[in-house]
Amino acid sequence: MNFDLIVIGGGTAGVLAAIKAASKKVEVAIVEQHSVCGGNATLSGLAEFNAASFLKKPIYHGFEKQIFEKLLEQKAGKYYYQLPMSSDKDIKVDRLRYNPEILKLILEELLSKNNVQVYYNTTFESAKKTESGFTVQAENFGHPLRLSSKYLIDATSNSLVADSLGCQVQPMHSNDITVSTQIFRLSNIDLRTLQDFIDSGALSAVVNQAFDEGIIKGKILAFAPIPGTMDASVNVTRTNTDYRDAQQLSEGLR
Numbered sequence: 001m002n003f004d005l006i007v008i009g010g011g012t013a014g015v016l017a018a019i020k021a022a023s024k025k026v027e028v029a030i031v032e033q034h035s036v037c038g039g040n041a042t043l044s045g046l047a048e049f050n051a052a053s054f055l056k057k058p059i060y061h062g063f064e065k066q067i068f069e070k071l072l073e074q075k076a077g078k079y080y081y082q083l084p085m086s087s088d089k090d091i092k093v094d095r096l097r098y099n100p101e102i103l104k105l106i107l108e109e110l111l112s113k114n115n116v117q118v119y120y121n122t123t124f125e126s127a128k129k130t131e132s133g134f135t136v137q138a139e140n141f142g143h144p145l146r147l148s149s150k151y152l153i154d155a156t157s158n159s160l161v162a163d164s165l166g167c168q169v170q171p172m173h174s175n176d177i178t179v180s181t182q183i184f185r186l187s188n189i190d191l192r193t194l195q196d197f198i199d200s201g202a203l204s205a206v207v208n209q210a211f212d213e214g215i216i217k218g219k220i221l222a223f224a225p226i227p228g229t230m231d232a233s234v235n236v237t238r239t240n241t242d243y244r245d246a247q248q249l250s251e252g253l254r
């Protein structure tokens with residue numbers, strides 16, 4: 001199967017690259033290892049886009065703007081302006097909090113409207129440079145899939161494609177490898193009571209105490225209410241483990 005462009009990874013970066021190209025009549029395919037697009041934005045439990053605007057002024061245009069507007073229209077998105085980062089209270093950013101389930105549908109609609117071919121549950125394995133472009137080797141539940149294209153975009157967020165092609169990639173600094181975070185969704189919360197608890201400073205006291213007693217490894221405990229629900233996405237704290245070591249990472253997440 002031959003395409004003008006293959007995008008490896010269907011996170012927000014990959015989806016936006018694909019629909020922008022497809023809207024200009026480029027034949028595009030996405031290879032995504034999961035059964036849904038959006039990557040971290042839909043699958044990890046994240047429910048807010050940081051820096052979605054700047055001091056209330058829009059900074060995104062085109063498809064990004066369309067996605068934000070659709071979230072707002074469907075009451076599945078809400079702006080919060082100049083919220084402090086939980087990691088550093090002096091840094092304040094505008095945020096758009098959203099329902100990841102609705103974001104999945106919006107991305108899917110844009111992909112099909114723009115005729116992007118998505119290969120779900122398909123894991124990228126390797127890429128080769130050819131005279132006319134690239135070949136991609138992937139697999140779907142043990143079944144090999146071979147695709148070719150003129151252009152290739154690495155949107156895996158781990159430089160997997162660039163690495164496979166022998167490109168020079170910048171390794172992460174050893175201090176940065178411990179940033180994996182535990183995120184989960186808490187349901188059926190009285191969000192008003194939770195907000196009062198946060199505003200009163202009681203949450204900071206709990207976080208400081210847990211940090212001092214060594215129960216958590218970083219002072220991050222961020223709640224993002226999910227619009228249209230009684231749920232919140234909770235971004236706990238750094239696990240302080242090397243995410244590349246499966247055993248260490250699993251221990252850190254427990």
Ligand SMILES: Cc1cc2nc3c(=O)[nH]c(=O)nc-3n(C[C@H](O)[C@H](O)[C@H](O)COP(=O)(O)OP(=O)(O)OC[C@H]3O[C@@H](n4cnc5c(N)ncnc54)[C@H](O)[C@@H]3O)c2cc1C
Nearest residue numbers: 009010011012013032033039040049050123124156157181
């Ligand atoms: C813990 C954490 C918290 C964050 N919090 C926030 C936040 O609150 N707000 C915010 O705005 N940003 C946040 N970010 C940053 C944000 O998640 C990233 O900037 C964003 O997800 C990057 O999008 P992406 O499409 O490049 O990558 P990703 O979302 O990582 O997407 C990569 C895609 O590639 C696919 N893929 C990977 N390998 C393969 C393979 N071999 N074969 C096929 N598919 C593959 C994955 O399944 C995934 O769908 C956070 C990041 C992390 C890690």
